[in-house]
Amino acid sequence: MTKLHVSTTINGDAYEFLCAPEETLLDVLRNRLGLTGAKEGCGTGDCGACSVTVNGRLVCSCLVLGAEADGAEVTTIEGMADGDELHPLQRHFIDGAALQCGVCTPGILVAAKALLEKNPDPSDEELRYWLAGNLCRCTGYDKIIRAVQAAAAEMRGA
Structure with a gap:
């Protein structure tokens, strides 16, 4: 199976990972990177539980391919607080x-x-x-x- 190399920034930190072409950003965040804040509620973009921003645009990460994060700035709930200070x-x-x-x-x-x-x-x-x-x-x-x-x-x- 072909894996795609992705370099991205998530919550201000650089990440590199390999993912399958059909793997969603939600799956990458949760299963590969351990960022489990975004949840899978529906898998169809109807519930918003997996919302993140990609380059400042609000998206349902269950509808975005992991490979689409290549070169992008992704922000998840884990990046919302400023250190120990809640937003x-x-x-x-x-x-x-x-x-x-x-x-x-x-x-x-x-x-x-x-x-x-x-x-x-x-x-x-x-x-x-x-x-x-x-x-x-x-x-x-x-x-x-x-x-x-x-x-x-x-x-x-x-």
Whole structure:
């Protein structure tokens, strides 16, 4: 079986790996690199549990081939905190009880961070639209929306 050589940057660190042409980025992250924050919920890009950013663009890593990460900058939930300091989104999710089982949470956090990097002051409607691709069966969405709004306000210095 042919393996492809991939050189990429993930969460600021250089990585090189071999992967099969059909292997997804999600599989590479979890099974080859031990970055297990992104979860496989559906395998079809419908739930958002595997959300990461590739070159700043929010993607479902179950729909991206591992080889497509060659030369790219990938950010996962593992790259969100700054050392021991949680990102404001992570802190507000904890403080606001916006998480429960943890399957959807990493993807929602990555998606929310991607939104706030594009628009640090999103309307409620924009926030709900942006996070519509992330499904949560445990908490409901109000706590999630409130946590993102609180983090956005903190990040803006409001």
